[in-house]
Amino acid sequence: MRHDELVERRRLLEEEEIHARIDQMAAGIAKRCPDPEALVLVGIRTGGVPLAERLQRRLASRLDVHPPIGILDITLYRDDFFRGLEQPQVGPTNIGFPLGDRFVVLVDDVLFTGRTVRAAIDALMDFGRPRRVLLAVLVDRGGRELPIAADVVGQRVEASNDETVEVRLVETAEEDAVVVMGERAR
Amino acid sequence: MVRSKSRRKLASQDRRGGSEPPGDDLSKLGDPRHLLGLDGMRRAEIEEILDSAFAFKEVLDRPIKKVPTLRGKMVINLFFEPSTRTRTSFEIAGKLLSADVINFSASASALEKGETLLDTALNLQAMRPDVLVVRSASSGVPHMLARRLECAIVSAGDGWHEHPTQALLDAMSLRERWGSLDGRTVAIVGDIARSRVAGSNIRCLTSLGARVRVCGPRTMIPRNVESLGKVTIHHRIAEALEAADAVMMLRIQKERSSEPIYPSDREYSRLFGLNTMNVELLEKDALILHPGPMNRGIEIEPAVADGPRSIILDQVENGVALRMAVLCRAARSVGASLEAPA
Structure with missing residues (x-):
């Protein structure tokens, strides 16, 4: 399925709503973390990174919590590394602090099959033994293929398996929006 | 095997849109299984390998210097010429990727008993490696093996030709x-x-x-x-x-x-x-x-x-990351032919 064949089917969240959801997510993270000093955010490349940065700013400005932020590329841990004809591009990982005994919040934009999160948990463990790992996602669209659940969810949405839920943030796109993409009707 | 090969070839031609320079049999242009030399390799392809090598370099700084990417894949270092640094570098690169790495050096082998180079390689192939890393004193050996064997060939230097x-x-x-x-x-x-x-x-x-x-x-x-x-x-x-x-x-x-x-x-x-x-x-x-x-x-x-x-020592350090990128590219291309595209 090539991405450029997809067209926008419906819009789920606009800018204001995304801001509100991220505020709620930041509050949810703070509530679940008993020790703010131990809190760290780890964004899963690429969609989780700008979201983690926004959460970091919200936690600082509204709740006076200042977690450091790390970037995790999960390509080398993917379970489909040997499938498909395109060479996967390995991106940079940057976790500049030890994870041992930290309270780690994994951040991603969309939770779907759970395979990315499985890979991310495996990757995290190679950086140390966190005290606890939470999963925070802006959108949970269902469709899990592994027993994985998010702890902090901005918005739950319904989408069928042939649709793609796209989170657009101005850091990497032209607008703030969550949209459902699908193939053009023939 | 023949069928999957031609399918892969078609698919890769598709992707390139047929703008490739005329075929050079020796360098097997566009066949990502092999790294025989840089002759005819497009700039974009070189840049792609370098980009991923920089990402692999980060793995060397982790508390656990190992990723599971090539778990269950076998890499044989087939060295017909003495080498410490290059062989060790390939060995470390393979191990950091979780591949099983076997070193086979000519001095300790049947070559001394009179076996030909091709027979040695065919025997090793029968042990089902995914990638064969080859160093030889004669130019063109990696190219000859690429024509005769099924596994991916990565040149670790051939004669006066390429490294x-x-x-x-x-x-x-x-x-x-x-x-x-x-x-x-x-x-x-x-x-x-x-x-x-x-x-x-x-x-x-x-x-x-x-x-x-x-x-x-x-x-x-x-x-x-x-x-x-x-x-x-x-x-x-x-x-x-x-x-x-x-x-x-x-x-x-x-x-x-x-x-x-x-x-x-x-x-x-x-x-x-x-x-x-x-x-x-x-x-x-x-x-x-x-x-x-x-x-x-x-x-x-x-x-x-x-x-x-x-x-000079940066070169050695970067060598491990670069070879991780090269081994991944080679091993993955072998695997991709065995499993249906997603």
Whole structure:
């Protein structure tokens, strides 16, 4: 399925709503973390990174919590590394602090099959033994293929398996929006 | 197997949109299974390998220096010529990727009992490796094996011809410092004719947009050197070093020639060695490279090799990351033919 064949089917969240959801997510993270000093955010490349940065700013400005932020590329841990004809591009990982005994919040934009999160948990463990790992996602669209659940969810949405839920943030796109993409009707 | 091969070929042609230069059977253009040399490799493909090598470098700094990517894949290092650094580098790269790495060196093998090189390779293939890393004293051995075997072949140097991973790690080390090689001037000094490092580097550096000067005695400059890439030829080291951004000193390789190729070490060192005097001719922040092992005091003065401009040990470190990128690319291409595209 090539991405450029997809067209926008419906819009789920606009800018204001995304801001509100991220505020709620930041509050949810703070509530679940008993020790703010131990809190760290780890964004899963690429969609989780700008979201983690926004959460970091919200936690600082509204709740006076200042977690450091790390970037995790999960390509080398993917379970489909040997499938498909395109060479996967390995991106940079940057976790500049030890994870041992930290309270780690994994951040991603969309939770779907759970395979990315499985890979991310495996990757995290190679950086140390966190005290606890939470999963925070802006959108949970269902469709899990592994027993994985998010702890902090901005918005739950319904989408069928042939649709793609796209989170657009101005850091990497032209607008703030969550949209459902699908193939053009023939 | 034949069917899956042709399917892959079709698919890769599709992706390239048929804009590839005319087929060169030796380098197997566009077949990502093999890395036989850099001859004919497109700049975009070189850049892609370097990009992923930089990502792999981060793995070396982790508390647990291992990723599961090549779990269950087998890499055989088949070395028909002695090598410590390159073999170790490939071995570490394979192990950091969780591949099973087996070293097979000719001196300890049946070759001494009279087996041919191809028979040795066919026997190893029967043990089902996914990637065969090959080093040989004869040019063209990796290409011959690529035609005859099913597994992916990665050249670790063949004769006087090419040493692709060395050139790629050199380019990586330069890009790490400069960001881009475009418009930079790099001098390569030494026995250009007998050096596979020079062969691959001329192709790689010119392809990445650098200006290349080659320098050595007339007997050490091959007649066809310009066919490898756009270079200028110099027979005086001062000329080659003048305002260059980097210099790559080649090892004098006495083992590659049965006859003496120059009158004496002292004379070679005086005329073509890099020393604390002529190093001043380079640009102020110029970089000094050497593929190793060094002949200290012959082609390079110890004070220069150990000096602040030297990135010789960066080259070694980058070599592991670069070879991780190369092994992943090779092993993945083998696997991709066995499983249906997602």
